[in-house]
Amino acid sequence: MPRVVRFEQTGPIKIDPATLPLDESGRPKPIFICACGISSRFPFCDASHKACRDELPGVLYRYDPATKSAESLGPDTPPA
Numbered sequence: 274m275p276r277v278v279r280f281e282q283t284g285p286i287k288i289d290p291a292t293l294p295l296d297e298s299g300r301p302k303p304i305f306i307c308a309c310g311i312s313s314r315f316p317f318c319d320a321s322h323k324a325c326r327d328e329l330p331g332v333l334y335r336y337d338p339a340t341k342s343a344e345s346l347g348p349d350t351p352p353a
């Protein structure tokens with residue numbers, strides 16, 4: 274289920290461990306990094322990945338960044 278994602282950042286985002294919130298036992302809470310590419314809080318997951326759950330194998334999709342609605346672009350044809 275490939276999708277087209279537009280990135281405009283040109284550098285990394287640093288996660289400073291000293292700023293992580295702690296759980297009730299004093300350990301840092303887990304951080305979820307977006308792997309689908311459509312999070313509004315990229316690089317952090319904001320649950321936008323739920324919009325991808327109905328993607329079909331072998332089809333390329335483009336997502337509207339504001340609405341998270343998907344447009345099918347047809348069969349995925351990876352570059353040779």
Ligand code: FES
Nearest residue numbers: 307308309318322
């Ligand atoms: S994995 Fe991308 S929003 Fe959750």
